[in-house]
Every structure is written in C-alpha cells, then in structure tokens.
Amino acid sequence: MARMNTETQVQMPSPKKKSSLSEKTKESLSGYLYISPFFILFAIFGLFPILFSFYLGFQKWNGLGEMEFVGFQNFKWILTDPLFWKSLTNTLYMWVIGTIPQLIIGIILAYALNSALIKAKSFFRVSIFMPYVTSTVAVAIVFGIMFNSQDFGLFNVILGWFGVDAVSWGTSEWGVKIAISTMVFWRWVGYNTIIYLAGLQGIPKELYEAAIIDGATIRQKIQYITIPLLRPIIILTVFTSTIGALQLFTEPLIFIGRTYREEGITVVLYLYREAFANLAFGPASAAAIILFIIIIVISSINVLVANRISR
Amino acid sequence: MSETIKHNNRFSISKAFVYVLLSIAAFLSIFPLYWMFVMATNHNSAINSVPPAFLPGGELVTNFTNVVNTIDFFGAIWNSLIVSAVTTVGVLFLCSLAGFAFAKFHFKGKNFLFIAILVTMMIPPQLGLIPQYIIITKLDWLNDLRAIIVPGLIDAFGIFWMRQYISSNVPDELVDAARIDGCTNFRVYWNIAVPVIIPAFATLAIIKFMYIWNDFLWPLVVLREDSSFTIQVALRGLIDNYVRDNGMILSGTFWATVPLIIIFLLLNRLFIASLTEGAVKS
Numbered sequence: 371m372a373r374m375n376t377e378t379q380v381q382m383p384s385p386k387k388k389s390s391l392s393e394k395t396k397e398s399l400s401g402y403l404y405i406s407p408f409f410i411l412f413a414i415f416g417l418f419p420i421l422f423s424f425y426l427g428f429q430k431w432n433g434l435g436e437m438e439f440v441g442f443q444n445f446k447w448i449l450t451d452p453l454f455w456k457s458l459t460n461t462l463y464m465w466v467i468g469t470i471p472q473l474i475i476g477i478i479l480a481y482a483l484n485s486a487l488i489k490a491k492s493f494f495r496v497s498i499f500m501p502y503v504t505s506t507v508a509v510a511i512v513f514g515i516m517f518n519s520q521d522f523g524l525f526n527v528i529l530g531w532f533g534v535d536a537v538s539w540g541t542s543e544w545g546v547k548i549a550i551s552t553m554v555f556w557r558w559v560g561y562n563t564i565i566y567l568a569g570l571q572g573i574p575k576e577l578y579e580a581a582i583i584d585g586a587t588i589r590q591k592i593q594y595i596t597i598p599l600l601r602p603i604i605i606l607t608v609f610t611s612t613i614g615a616l617q618l619f620t621e622p623l624i625f626i627g628r629t630y631r632e633e634g635i636t637v638v639l640y641l642y643r644e645a646f647a648n649l650a651f652g653p654a655s656a657a658a659i660i661l662f663i664i665i666i667v668i669s670s671i672n673v674l675v676a677n678r679i680s681r
Numbered sequence: 682m683s684e685t686i687k688h689n690n691r692f693s694i695s696k697a698f699v700y701v702l703l704s705i706a707a708f709l710s711i712f713p714l715y716w717m718f719v720m721a722t723n724h725n726s727a728i729n730s731v732p733p734a735f736l737p738g739g740e741l742v743t744n745f746t747n748v749v750n751t752i753d754f755f756g757a758i759w760n761s762l763i764v765s766a767v768t769t770v771g772v773l774f775l776c777s778l779a780g781f782a783f784a785k786f787h788f789k790g791k792n793f794l795f796i797a798i799l800v801t802m803m804i805p806p807q808l809g810l811i812p813q814y815i816i817i818t819k820l821d822w823l824n825d826l827r828a829i830i831v832p833g834l835i836d837a838f839g840i841f842w843m844r845q846y847i848s849s850n851v852p853d854e855l856v857d858a859a860r861i862d863g864c865t866n867f868r869v870y871w872n873i874a875v876p877v878i879i880p881a882f883a884t885l886a887i888i889k890f891m892y893i894w895n896d897f898l899w900p901l902v903v904l905r906e907d908s909s910f911t912i913q914v915a916l917r918g919l920i921d922n923y924v925r926d927n928g929m930i931l932s933g934t935f936w937a938t939v940p941l942i943i944i945f946l947l948l949n950r951l952f953i954a955s956l957t958e959g960a961v962k963s
Binding site: 394423483511556 | 779
C-alpha cells in the first residue's frame with residue numbers, strides 16, 4: 371500500500387519530458403550502479419577465470435610460451451595418472467574419517483550443552499568453539515608437531531602410556547590420513563556443535579515434556595524428536611563439511627610439506643602441485659574441472675538423499 | 682515414593698555424565714592451545730624428549746627472538762591486518778549498498794540478478810585458480826596486497842546477508858518518507874539504512890575478517906616475496922627451515938594465534954552468533 375501511494379505521489383508532480391530523469395529511472399539507475407561493483411569484479415576475477423579454466427583444460431601451456439591445443443590429452447593424462455587417483459581416494463577417505471565423527475560428536479555435545487540445569491554453559495560453549503578461531507595453518511603446525519613420528523611426539527607418548535608402539539604418523543598410509551583428519555576434526559567439531567545447539571534450542575520443550583509423560587527413554591526422545599526435527603540442520607552441516615573436505619588443502623600441505631607424499635596428497639594439493647610446482651597449467655586446469663564435476667556430483671547426491679530422507 | 686527417588690538418582694547420574702563429557706570436550710579443545718604456549722616457552726630439547734614438557738619453561742623470549750630472526754613476524758602481522766581490515770571495510774560498504782538496492786529499489790531483472798549472485802556461491806574457488814593467478818601477474822600485482830584485497834571484495838554471501846537484513850529491518854515507509862523529503866538515493870542509504878543495519882555489519886565484519894586473516898591458498902599463490910607475506914604464509918616459512926626448532930616454530934604460531942583468541946574471548950557472544958548464524962541462515 372505505502373509503496374503504491376508514494377509512487378503515484380512521486381509521479382504526479384513530475385510532468386513527462388520536462389525533468390531530465392524521472393524518479394523511477396533514477397531509482398533503477400541507482401540500483402544498477404549499487405550492484406555493479408559485484409558484477410564488474412566477478413566478471414574479472416570470477417567468471418572470466420572460470421571460462422578460461424575450461425579453455426586451458428584443452429591446451430598445453432607452461433604459463434610463458436605459446437599455447438597448443440591438445441584436445442582431451444590433459445584429461446587423459448590426469449585420469450591415467452595413478453597419483454591423481456591416489457589423491458582422490460585420499461580425499462574421500464579423509465572426508466569420511468574427518469567428517470562423520472565430527473558430526474556425530476557435534477550432535478552429542480550439542481545435546482549435552484542443551485540439557486537443562488547445566489552451569490557454566492557459556493564457559494563450555496566458548497572453549498568448545500575456540501578451535502574454530504585458530505587459523506588452519508596454526509592448527510596444522512601444532513598438530514603436525516604433536517603427530518611427530520618419533521617417540522617424543524605427543525600422540526606417540528600417549529600411545530606409549532597404553533603400551534602401544536610409536537606410529538610413524540608422517541609416513542604411514544593411515545597415519546597421515548588420521549593425523550590430517552584429526553586436524554580437521556579438532557577445528558570444526560565445536561563449530562558444528564554450536565550450529566546443532568542453535569537447532570536444538572528451536573525445538574519446543576513441550577514436545578519433550580509430552581514424551582516424558584508418555585514414558586519415553588532418552589534414546590527414544592533422541593530418535594523420535596531430536597533427530598527428525600534437527601534434520602534440516604544436519605543436512606546443512608553434511609553439505610558444508612562435505613564441500614569443505616573435498617577442498618582440503620592447507621592441512622596436508624603443512625603436514626607433508628613440499629614432498630607431496632602420496633599418503634596424504636589431496637585433489638586440491640595435486641592441482642596446486644601440477645600448476646605451481648610443475649608449471650603444467652593444462653593438466654592442472656583439467657584437474658580443476660574434474661574436481662568441479664566431482665563436487666557437483668557429490669552435491670547432487672547430497673541433495674537427492676536429503677530430499678528422500680525429508681519426505 | 683521409591684519411583685521418584687529412582688528418577689532423581691538417574692537424573693543426577695546423567696547430569697554427572699553430561700558434565701564429564703563437556704569437561705573432556707572443553708579440555709581437548711583448549712589443550713592444543715595450552716600446549717602451544719608450553720612449547721613456545723621451552724627449549725627444543727625439552728620438547729623433543731620423553732616425556733615432553735607439560736609446563737611452561739623459561740625460553741619465551743629466546744624462542745620469540747628466534748622467530749623474529751627467521752621471518753618478518755611483525756611485517757607479516759601488519760600485512761594481514763591491512764589486508765583483512767581493508768577488505769572487510771570494502772565488503773561492508775559494497776555489500777550493504779548492493780543489499781540495499783536489492784531490498785528497496787525496483788529495477789528490471791532484479792530477481793534474476795540476485796539469483797545469479799546466489800549461484801556464484803556454489804562455484805568452488807579452485808576452479809578459476811590458475812587464470813586468476815595469470816590475471817594477477819598481468820596486472821603486475823604479484824607480491825602486492827591488492828592481489829588479495831580486490832578479489833576479496835567479491836562477496837555473494839555478504840550481499841545476500843545484507844539484503845535479508847535490510848528487507849526485514851528497514852521499513853519501506855521510512856525510505857519513502859525520506860525520498861519525499863528530497864533525499865537522494867545514496868542519502869537514503871547513508872542516513873536511513875546504515876544506522877539501522879549496524880548489527881548486520883558486525884556479523885559480516887567478523888565473518889569476513891576471520892576469513893581473510895586465516896586464508897592460505899590464495900595468498901600462498903600470489904605472495905612470493907617475504908615482504909608481502911601475510912602471517913599465515915609467513916608461518917609456513919618457520920617449518921620450511923632445514924633445522925626444525927619446534928620451540929621457535931610454536932612460538933611464532935602461538936603469538937600469531939593469540940590476538941584473534943583474545944578478541945574472540947572479549948566478544949565471544951558476538952563471534953559465536955555471527956559465525957554460526959551466517960551459516961544457518963544461508
């Protein structure tokens with residue numbers, strides 16, 4: 371209503387043609403002007419690079435000389451490189467080891483934080499969230515030293531208390547993956563906890579009270595009230611942590627260093643190595659395109675599964 | 682009677698369980714940060730022994746002196762501060778302006794353009810990495826902080842966030858009234874919208890500042906000279922040394938982490954709400 375009124379008011383006094391610009395055109399022009407910085411910057415630093423990546427994927431180029439069209443050669447090269455497949459399986463393994471415990475423990479901690487009569491709630495909230503404020507590089511450095519393969523590495527010392535032999539975290543197939551997944555887990559579990567907590571606080575208390583009257587156990591309450599009502603938020607966290615895990619880069623780079631050890635190389639690390647260590651821009655772009663396709667496929671599966679579950 | 686007692690008992694056991702669980706979680710969350718401090722104050726030999734040091738030592742100054750002799754620590758902190766602050770201020774201005782236009786203005790293709798912005802959020806940033814690097818070299822911005830700041834101004838989430846906030850917090854009547862009084866569109870934005878959306882600014886500022894401060898891959902690609910390093914890239918220089926002095930490495934890491942932790946502790950409510958609400962609402 372208000373809008374209608376003012377529009378008529380604004381248009382009435384301004385006779386056509388006389389004033390240089392009507393209020394309406396001014397409004398549209400300002401609108402376009404105000405949103406233009408995004409589109410201009412995105413065109414230069416977003417859209418053009420993406421299109422150019424698709425172009426580069428079919429070229430042979432080291433960044434300096436002439437480009438040479440090579441068709442699907444780069445894709446063939448990547449898809450027959452055992453190291454690429456290794457990086458892909460590593461990424462998927464670390465996605466599973468890093469993400470699933472993170473989400474399960476996040477839900478449990480959120481449930482604990484949300485239970486009534488807990489004192490020092492804000493202390494727990496703040497300390498659990500603190501890892502997220504620590505930069506990924508710092509996390510990777512600290513845990514890298516804790517996961518030292520020598521006897522004096524903190525995790526090996528702890529294993530020693532239980533009589534377990536030292537693990538060579540930096541070089542063994544699973545050691546590397548567990549170390550990197552732990553870094554991801556530690557930094558993100560509190561973040562997800564707080565997100566779940568927000569979801570739990572949105573569930574009306576009456577539902578639980580009714581369930582208690584009906585004699586429901588804690589497990590039943592979780593199974594029939596908490597999980598179903600938390601579902602949209604669980605889907606959200608699965609979605610974001612999956613995309614994050616597929617782009618894993620900082621932790622492995624810091625942990626395994628410039629050796630790009632095959633036990634810990636991830637797809638983005640592989641891409642980085644092709645581009646900036648080997649100066650093979652063509653294959654690197656092909657790898658980026660393949661990663662993009664993988665992310666689309668996994669996201670679509672996510673969405674499909676989410677839709678099916680919520681039906 | 683007996684049933685209520687039983688109920689109470691079970692209740693206190695589960696309550697104790699909750700406290701134990703949360704205490705373990707809090708301990709595990711804080712311990713690596715504490716340990717970082719312990720290592721930052723101990724000599725390398727105390728760290729590399731069984732059992733390692735678990736209490737702070739007396740090498741705080743020595744370790745940090747070694748850090749400063751290995752990397753340009755303060756220069757890198759300064760670079761990070763400049764990059765994060767400038768990008769954040771720029772994003773607040775550009776996103777609120779665009780969000781205001783999407784929320785309050787009528788123009789052709791508005792909805793389509795807004796959806797286009799949302800779609801850009803789904804593209805993984807690595808897809809354009811190599812051409813982006815080439816553009817930066819062509820602009821001669823390698824080792825130049827502009828290489829981080831200018832692309833950092835693209836923030837689709839920020840526009841989305843601002844549009845939502847402005848739509849529900851800035852009344853149409855106020856905008857219309859200001860226009861009737863002869864305010865230009867920019868003055869309506871500046872005098873009517875901006876004062877109302879300060880909370881949205883705070884949220885977006887925290888998200889953006891943290892993101893740029895902690896970002897690693899892109900700075901690593903475009904900053905190659907020591908003098909241009911942000912703190913995250915500089916920290917990597919500590920572990921790249923041939924001789925690994927863990928006391929020195931963790932001293933640098935600790936002092937690079939502390940400023941953000943302190944700000945977080947002071948503003949913890951705002952921080953937690955900002956960083957998680959943003960995720961949930963988008």
